[in-house]
Amino acid sequence: MAKYETVIGLEVHIELATNSKIFCSCSAKFGGEQNDHVCPACCGMPGMLPVVNKRVVDLGMTAGMMLNCDINRVTTFDKKSYYYPDLPAAYQTTQWFAPVAVNGKVRIETSKGEKFIRIKQIHMEEDAGKLVHDDWTDTTLVDFNRTSVPLIEIVSQPDLNSAEEVVAYLEQLRSLLRFAKVSECRMEQGSMRCDVNLSVRPEGSDKLGVRTEMKNMNSISAIERAIAYETARHIDAIENGTEELVQETRRWDDIKGMSFAMRNKETAGDYRYFPDPNVMPVCIDDEWFERIKKSLPELPSVKKDRYIDELGLSEYDADILTQSRALCDCFEEAYAVSGLVKESANWIISNCMNVLNRKQLTADMLNIDGKALGKLILLVADGKVGHANAKKILEAMFDEDIDPEAYANENGYIVSNDTGKIEGVIRAVVAADPKSVADYKGGKEKALMALFGKCMKELKGNCDPQVLRELLIKIINE
Amino acid sequence: MLYMNSDILRRLQKLNQLKLTDSEERDVLAFFEKQSAELESLSSAIDTENVERMVHVMPILTVVREDVVVKNFTREELQAGAPETMDGYWQVPRLVE
Numbered sequence: 152m153a154k155y156e157t158v159i160g161l162e163v164h165i166e167l168a169t170n171s172k173i174f175c176s177c178s179a180k181f182g183g184e185q186n187d188h189v190c191p192a193c194c195g196m197p198g199m200l201p202v203v204n205k206r207v208v209d210l211g212m213t214a215g216m217m218l219n220c221d222i223n224r225v226t227t228f229d230k231k232s233y234y235y236p237d238l239p240a241a242y243q244t245t246q247w248f249a250p251v252a253v254n255g256k257v258r259i260e261t262s263k264g265e266k267f268i269r270i271k272q273i274h275m276e277e278d279a280g281k282l283v284h285d286d287w288t289d290t291t292l293v294d295f296n297r298t299s300v301p302l303i304e305i306v307s308q309p310d311l312n313s314a315e316e317v318v319a320y321l322e323q324l325r326s327l328l329r330f331a332k333v334s335e336c337r338m339e340q341g342s343m344r345c346d347v348n349l350s351v352r353p354e355g356s357d358k359l360g361v362r363t364e365m366k367n368m369n370s371i372s373a374i375e376r377a378i379a380y381e382t383a384r385h386i387d388a389i390e391n392g393t394e395e396l397v398q399e400t401r402r403w404d405d406i407k408g409m410s411f412a413m414r415n416k417e418t419a420g421d422y423r424y425f426p427d428p429n430v431m432p433v434c435i436d437d438e439w440f441e442r443i444k445k446s447l448p449e450l451p452s453v454k455k456d457r458y459i460d461e462l463g464l465s466e467y468d469a470d471i472l473t474q475s476r477a478l479c480d481c482f483e484e485a486y487a488v489s490g491l492v493k494e495s496a497n498w499i500i501s502n503c504m505n506v507l508n509r510k511q512l513t514a515d516m517l518n519i520d521g522k523a524l525g526k527l528i529l530l531v532a533d534g535k536v537g538h539a540n541a542k543k544i545l546e547a548m549f550d551e552d553i554d555p556e557a558y559a560n561e562n563g564y565i566v567s568n569d570t571g572k573i574e575g576v577i578r579a580v581v582a583a584d585p586k587s588v589a590d591y592k593g594g595k596e597k598a599l600m601a602l603f604g605k606c607m608k609e610l611k612g613n614c615d616p617q618v619l620r621e622l623l624i625k626i627i628n629e
Numbered sequence: 630m631l632y633m634n635s636d637i638l639r640r641l642q643k644l645n646q647l648k649l650t651d652s653e654e655r656d657v658l659a660f661f662e663k664q665s666a667e668l669e670s671l672s673s674a675i676d677t678e679n680v681e682r683m684v685h686v687m688p689i690l691t692v693v694r695e696d697v698v699v700k701n702f703t704r705e706e707l708q709a710g711a712p713e714t715m716d717g718y719w720q721v722p723r724l725v726e
């Protein structure tokens with residue numbers, strides 16, 4: 152049997168993290184009551200002039216630079232015509248002739264090693280509205296809240312050859328764009344969607360096979376299943392002539408585990424692109440270009456190496472921290488304030504992650520003040536606040552902006568150096584529990600821990616454990 | 630130079646889900662024929678040799694706005710002229726997927 156090679160190119164749509172839409176000032180926020188975030192411009196009313204949101208260009212350039220693209224210093228918008236009720240003007244404003252970024256590359260790593268995936272282009276465009284089918288009236292209901300929400304589309308060259316590579320590529324895109332705060336890239340919320348172009352050819356052939364496209368894939372596992380199915384279908388068609396492969400758009404049904412040809416083939420793909428005379432070309436001058444260049448974050452892989460080589464963190468710790476920009480930012484701020492590398496890393500990896508897990512939040516959603524965390528770490532290191540109370544302070548930092556020291560004072564969390572008070576507590580505890588005292592004197596170490604715990608509880612944790620332990624032993628042996 | 634003919638016009642109607650009557654079709658074709666003739670005369674009258682292609686027809690560049698949300702219209706105002714609405718949605722004939 153001949154061996155086959157799968158050839159895959161991806162078009163990835165990413166919703167940009169902006170406040171307003173791409174060509175009008177309506178809110179770009181997800182959700183809201185139907186048709187609440189709309190105006191004559193995004194409803195496609197005649198006579199309205201679109202005006203480009205500068206932030207969209209900023210983020211388009213940022214994405215381009217993160218993916219090693221060349222930035223087109225004059226970038227223009229074009230009309231892509233198609234007739235569908237989710238597109239009120241009957242054309243989508245997108246970029247065809249001079250997209251914001253071209254000719255990039257993304258490095259991925261798989262079980263087969265390192266590989267570079269070439270990026271053909273990144274263009275800025277508007278999203279379409281949402282359609283709801285109403286069975287009762289047998290009509291279609293249209294919501295334009297999502298119309299004109301800004302997107303970038305990242306078009307790869309057909310350089311991917313397996314589902315594993317596709318997954319690695321998507322994860323790399325997500326990591327880079329989250330780090331640069333271009334988008335949250337949440338597939339489950341639709342802020343990252345993917346069209347998969349796939350063809351199959353005999354290994355070693357340089358001629359591409361018939362290409363099919365699956366649109367709007369929104370989960371990584373569905374993409375993996377769809378690629379496996381389509382590859383098998385293509386090979387079956389080539390080997391056994393089960394069907395004639397045609398270039399077409401197909402819909403992936405993840406429940407049935409099959410792809411289906413979409414109807415309306417006849418009119419698909421004739422988009423009649425032409426320059427949109429209503430949107431002025433955007434010229435990116437040197438100042439603008441440099442401003443975006445300076446704003447780029449350190450790449451996660453570079454950060455990880457620096458954490459290990461310069462700061463002496465373990466690979467494990469560096470790996471966890473660099474999974475999210477929020478964790479890195481918090482760590483770097485906490486370290487800058489406290490000067491304590493290991494403690495800063497540990498507080499984030501164990502304590503902060505615990506709170507996030509309990510609140511069912513992801514690492515990206517860590518939004519406590521890193522500087523305050525640094526101060527808290529210092530309070531603990533200086534013996535001013537005990538561990539248990541420090542965790543309570545951390546918990547409070549998730550809910551409000553607080554100064555850890557002021558908060559510790561207000562809540563009585565400051566460790567007391569008043570040995571008179573500590574002695575008083577110890578004497579009372581010892582007097583009330585002669586059995587534990589006798590057990591300890593009889594050689595049971597555990598009994599000392601019980602007494603220690605009772606004293607700590609009485610003192611509400613505000614005591615240097617070392618001081619307490621020494622005083623406790625001294626008093627028992629008196 | 631050919632800008633329009635009945636085949637192209639039929640295809641455009643299909644793409645835009647429009648149905649022109651025979652007399653409307655004749656009017657559109659006549660209109661384009663006239664336009665084509667005028668464009669033809671322009672291109673023969675004006676020498677465009679060595680003229681650089683324009684990026685855009687307007688001498689204005691980089692009109693951008695800050696990323697600020699402004700709400701100027703209510704849903705009711707926007708839907709005032711709609712033929713059919715339901716529960717705040719625009720309502721259109723059922724689409725077959």
Ligand SMILES: [Zn+2]
Pocket residue numbers: 172175176177188189190191192193194299
């Ligand atoms: Zn709008």
